[in-house]
Amino acid sequence: SRREEDSYDHFFKIILIGDSHVGKSNLLSRFSDNKFTLEFNSTIGVEFTSKTLQIDGKIITLQIWDTSGHKKVRPITDAFYRGATGALLVYDVTKHITFVNIQRWLADLRNHADPNMVLMLIGNKTDITHEVTVLTEVGKSFAEKESLYFIETSALRSTNVEKAFLELVDRIYQNQI
Ligand code: GDP
Ligand code: MG
Numbered sequence: 759s760r761r762e763e764d765s766y767d768h769f770f771k772i773i774l775i776g777d778s779h780v781g782k783s784n785l786l787s788r789f790s791d792n793k794f795t796l797e798f799n800s801t802i803g804v805e806f807t808s809k810t811l812q813i814d815g816k817i818i819t820l821q822i823w824d825t826s827g828h829k830k831v832r833p834i835t836d837a838f839y840r841g842a843t844g845a846l847l848v849y850d851v852t853k854h855i856t857f858v859n860i861q862r863w864l865a866d867l868r869n870h871a872d873p874n875m876v877l878m879l880i881g882n883k884t885d886i887t888h889e890v891t892v893l894t895e896v897g898k899s900f901a902e903k904e905s906l907y908f909i910e911t912s913a914l915r916s917t918n919v920e921k922a923f924l925e926l927v928d929r930i931y932q933n934q935i
Contacts, residue, residue, distance in 0.1 A: 766810065766819040770930050771841045772923075773823045775863050776848035777856040781882040784913035785848065786824050789923050804838055811924075813931050820927065839870040844878070844930045846922065849897075851881040851910065852889040857897070864904060876929045878907040880922055885912040 774782040790809040806823045823838060847863055849856040860879065867877070879901045881892060894910060901908035907925065911918040 765817065767816040768818045768931065768934065769821070770818060770843045770927060771821045771823065772844040772846065772926065772930075773838060773842045774825070774846050774848060775867065776846075776880075777850075777853075777859050777863075780848045780850040780853070780856050781911075781913045782824055782846075782848050785846070785880070785882060785911065785919055785922070786822055788913050788916055788919045790822070804835070811927070813928065816931075818927060818931065820923075822923075836870070839867075842871060842875055843934075844876040844926045845871070846878050846880055846926060847906065848880045848882055849892065850883050851892045851897070852883055852886050854891040857881075857892045857900075860900070874933065876907070876926060876933060877905075878909065878922060878926045878929075879904075881908075881910040882913060884910045884917060885915045 774786060776782055786807055790807045804823055804825055806821050809820045809822065811818050811820070823842070825838070845867060847860055847867070849860050851857075864877075867875070879897065881894070881897045884890075897910065898908050900906075907929065909918050909922045909925065911922055913919055
């Protein structure tokens with residue numbers, strides 16, 4: 759008998775990266791509630807959430823990996839990147855340094871990850887309109903320069919969160935069929 763988790767047409771691993779406090783975990787919990795935790799060791803915690811959806815009548819199982827813990831240390835392990843087909847690179851539109859650091863996250867990604875991985879840049883916390891320090895146009899033009907898809911979100915208000923994940927999944931799917 760087939761186990762429930764084996765009954766899919768496609769399996770996509772997606773990783774969430776970006777500085778601490780940009781809203782990665784809240785973006786993920788907005789998108790899905792089914793949460794499982796994996797601790798690789800005491801200093802680097804990685805957890806993933808699984809979610810199943812359908813595209814073109816095909817069952818797609820997503821395994822979305824997030825990093826936990828409060829250290830500013832880059833939680834880069836081979837296990838984290840291994841097999842990932844998509845990445846959400848998140849910055850906080852109210853914290854310019856988190857946007858600057860995307861450059862470093864991208865470099866790490868390009869060193870470790872599959873070159874065919876679909877990348878989406880996310881400017882999160884658009885609800886804090888009076889504190890925006892990274893303008894939409896700035897995020898957008900950086901994304902164009904680096905060949906990343908781009909979207910701005912608010913995990914707090916649920917703005918564009920589902921759209922961000924679904925667009926990423928759709929691009930991964932289009933790449934694989
Ligand atoms: P992570 O470290 O990247 O996983 O960030 P978290 O998801 O833990 O969020 C860090 C902080 O930012 C928390 O206090 C969240 O409540 C807050 N936060 C996350 N997303 C948003 C958002 O879209 N808008 C606002 N205003 N706060 C947010
Ligand atoms: Mg987190």
